[in-house]
Amino acid sequence: DAGVTQSPTHLIKTRGQHVTLRCSPISGHKSVSWYQQVLGQGPQFIFQYYEKEERGRGNFPDRFSARQFPNYSSELNVNALLLGDSALYLCASRRLAAQETQYFGPGTRLLVL
Amino acid sequence: AQTVTQSQPEMSVQEAETVTLSCTYDTSESDYYLFWYKQPPSRQMILVIRQEAYKQQNATENRFSVNFQKAAKSFSLKISDSQLGDAAMYFCAYIFGGSQGNLIFGKGTKLSVKP
Numbered sequence: 001d002a003g004v005t006q007s008p009t010h011l012i013k014t015r016g017q018h019v020t021l022r023c024s025p026i027s028g029h030k031s032v033s034w035y036q037q038v039l040g041q042g043p044q045f046i047f048q049y050y051e052k053e054e055r056g057r058g059n060f061p062d063r064f065s066a067r068q069f070p071n072y073s074s075e076l077n078v079n080a081l082l083l084g085d086s087a088l089y090l091c092a093s094r095r096l097a098a099q100e101t102q103y104f105g106p107g108t109r110l111l112v113l
Numbered sequence: 114a115q116t117v118t119q120s121q122p123e124m125s126v127q128e129a130e131t132v133t134l135s136c137t138y139d140t141s142e143s144d145y146y147l148f149w150y151k152q153p154p155s156r157q158m159i160l161v162i163r164q165e166a167y168k169q170q171n172a173t174e175n176r177f178s179v180n181f182q183k184a185a186k187s188f189s190l191k192i193s194d195s196q197l198g199d200a201a202m203y204f205c206a207y208i209f210g211g212s213q214g215n216l217i218f219g220k221g222t223k224l225s226v227k228p
Binding site: 033035040041042043044045048056058088090092099101102103104105106107109 | 117144146148150155156157158159160163165204206208215216217218219220221
């Protein structure tokens, strides 16, 4: 089975621009979570989606938004990019329950200039 | 607040030797789960091992095993017969059953393996 996939792999944007990152979960997984990993740190939780609804949100500004589609894929949107948004954005999927293991995609490396 | 602490920013081990990575966590929950993830330079976060808090038996997965000390809130990872491919960042992570489903990660330990 294919693992979690993310696109694009790398992205360069300038301050003030908008970006959309995409994630496809493992087949049969209904929950998708997004994490931001700044260089040298562990991942920080941004959003969790299940059945197209936001089920959890981390401590991130409203510039960050996400959605989940009927096929359980997901998009993460970031508006008005800041230099500090430069990071690796990871998507993780799991079947359903909170305690189930999350499986991560390869991430999207975003650089904001 | 739940926190995860990895006190060793970097560790080094000789190939074929054994190394232990430390992790402590803070929680008031009784139903929770602990994980070790490995992140090589390729960036892909890979699950190494998982431990359910309600299980007294320490989890093992081939060369990887944990020492789970619930009372001490300690969750260390032991890697036996270290291989060059074990070189990576290792992250300890926690989630509790009633949460929104978000993992809480430590800052990671960079493991180097010397040939």
